[in-house]
Amino acid sequence: MVRQCAILVGGLGTRLGALTQALPKPLMPCGDRPFLAWLMREMQRFGFDDFVLLAGHMSDEIENAVEQIRARLPKPARITVSVEPFRAGTGGALHHARALLDERFVLCNGDSIFACNLARFLAHATRDASFPNWILLRAVDDLDRYGAVSLDEGSDRVTSFQARSDAGSAGLINSGIYLLDHSVFDHVSESCSLEQDVLPRLAGGGELGGLVLDGYFRDIGLPGDLAAAGEELPRQLVRPAVFLDRDGVINVDHGWVGTRDRFEWADGVFPALQRLTDRGYHVFIVTNQSGVARGHYSEDDLDSLMRWAIGTIRANGATIDDWRYCPTHPSAPLERYRSESPRRKPGTGMIDELVAAWEIDRTQSFLFGDQPSDITAGQAAGLQTSLVQEQTLAEIVFGRSAFA
Template sequence: MDVTVRQCAVLVGGLGTRLGALTAATPKPLLPCGDRPFLAWLLREFVRFGVSEFVLLTGHLSAEVERAAADIQAALPRRTRIVLSEEPVRAGTGGAVFHARDRLDERFLLCNGDSLFDCDLASLLAAAARDDDTVVGRLMLRRLDDAARYGVVEMAGERITAFRERPAPGAAGPGRPTGTAGTINAGVYLFRRSLLDHLRPVGSLEADILPTLAAAGALRGLVGTGYFRDIGVPDDFARAQSEIPSRLHRKALFLDRDGVLNLDHGYVGSRDRFDWVDGALDTVRHATRAGWHVFIVTNQSGVARGRYDEAAVQSLLAWVSDEARRHGGTIDDWRYCPYHPEAALDEYRQAHPWRKPEPGMLLDLMRAWEIEPDRCVMIGDQATDLQAAEAAGIQGHLFPGGNLLSFAGPILDKRAGNRTPE
């Protein structure tokens, strides 16, 4: 099964009553968080994992969401499509999905528009790719020391067996938080369209549908770790103002392709000639789980020399990204340069600012993803890779061959830190 899911539906129709006057005229997901709406941060995270279309499930103040959507779409670092599905009545979370049924793919992600879980979504995608047709959905779950605000999830292995009401608050004491620990539904789902067979025009996904599916053995869960923030109450919304921008302005690992991710057989333009370097997929997974962006920057003079075309480069890079997600990591984005000063094809014959040792590819990714040079690392196997890194103002490392994780792991681990506490 294809491990990459291209569509994510986002529940943005709630009333937000617990935030009082803040949501009187502004939908909760559009409340400002740092320099942009909370929703913009949320969508930016899903883009990292291959999502290219968002369906915003609107209700309360739908016109405000529609007005904001174009600006949010334009600011995302990769090209995406945003469409709206407005519920005709107050339909609840299950009803909101029901009324979007004509827009939903065979497999789609679904998330709450008012919470953010900084988790390795690739692990969810990889696990779901192994599920058979009896599994309707997978949920990202989060263990909390104090789950008193949430219902809790019971499991047998990966199978979700039940959803329980909020746990009773526990007694506070030295070294013991107020509340009872529990595993909660983190509000990130991956569903098959067969979910729609269980929905009605009005109803709650959480209260009406998920418990029934759990009882039928049709749900699986994956307990993730990482920062979690639900902005539904004033204190948590206030904390999100500084925490989320700090956390999501990530460090970035730039990787050359030929000779770093794959063995350099010379002009590798198709899957049959692509052989992974030992430890390459492990490196991507390690960086993803440590909270890094992972980018590919690759010179592709094979296009300029007429050995293959740009479509072949793009297809191969998309496959590389799918394979990374299949192994529990993600390649957030890539750039390639098809130009060469001595190209055989006239349209590609030039000294281009993206061709390493020039820094253009790195600079463009840093601009798109809003990354500071001192938070970046470049790993390449040629002097031109290091020269491009130096010109971009970032730290470069020359990979001598062997196992990539053995080389890159200590570099990444040394740069760990600067993470908002979970």
């Protein structure tokens, strides 16, 4: 899956007037952190850990803010700043960063956020080889502030971009998120506009696919929008979570499952995880893995298995935002793993770590597990709990009004 996200952070922010005289627009405070920190936090939910910031105007401020932003992210991240040598436009900024970009990468605007099930977009675009480049679209009731995007009837092909339409007209708009590969550089020059030059060329050549998704959207282009973002983002993006045990919940418990050949998905798990992601829940795995302590497999084996499992979940249009495991056991055969640990369920350590990293509202969150120790840990952590035994995870999720 794609792990690199380039973010356009070089705009002048002229519509914000005096507000952007000291800071570039993506660094405008929204609640207790810069807007850019919220955006990167949201992208980390879907596996992005390599960020390239395409800077220009006030690039020194962007560079100075990197460590501040990194400290607000829930997971480790590589952050690189690419500075355009002159005012090059959004397409030109991409051109000058070419050497830093993977063969396939996501590009997004640094002054807007679209909180949706991004895994659906990435999975759909990855499966469909008809188009090398993709744009994520939103449906709106009023195109007054936006340019419209047209799709070919009955297909995903983007056919055209047009200027702002009459007030009151419904249609599709650019969300500011793209999945691109290096074929895009055939249409990019050292000074050009992504929106006015590159995207229309891609569409004209039949090289651009589009997918429409729903979700919370906010840009910060005008003073009123920025003020609204400061109020809304903490409410919208500090979400409740669903904590899942692994064996017996998302996969069949064959005992000490540490390799792919012994990993069998539970019935209905992908639609269930997709529903949770669609509904905006953080989705975490918290799993005791004493198979490591017993010598059945290594921590490297477990890490490899989980990378594959989470990648497979994302390829099926859902996500696991993060995960934790505890390899110790008080009677472990391997001495280095023989210990008591508050992280091991029924302890709450793994849950507490994720709550702190992702700022979770415990009172609205759930834990689903197949063992009494899971339920004890969830209740002690202040979560709502369900035992996955007589019902599968899918049956529980699709039967709960909270996830409807």
